[in-house]
Amino acid sequence: MQVFWLAFGLIALALGVVGIVTPLLPTVPFLLLAALGFSRSSERLHRWLLGHPVLGQPIADWQSSGAIRRRAKWLASGSMLGVLILSVAFGLRPGLVVVQAVALCVIALFIWTRPEA
Known part of the structure; x- marks a missing residue:
């Protein structure tokens, strides 16, 4: 089972890192999943992830107070709006767009009702 959680954490971390440079792929949810996977498989990787100067802060914010930084809220909202616009532009059926x-x-309501870090 430890191998499963390690693989889970590594895949989630890879997706989170890709999400940093890909506008429509979220980063923080994958980092939270990576932290979960590493907490159950590798204390060393878990400590590394939490202590990372870029990747660790959003995880610490969420774990300590369920907080999301304002910039992350705006980026998430913009990404969601972008996806919706692309769906309309590519002719997705109106019912599916709704x-x-x-x-x-x-x-978005969930994100904006979280406290800010």
């Missing part, structure tokens, strides 16, 4: 818009609004 479902997508409702889901993204719920996610």
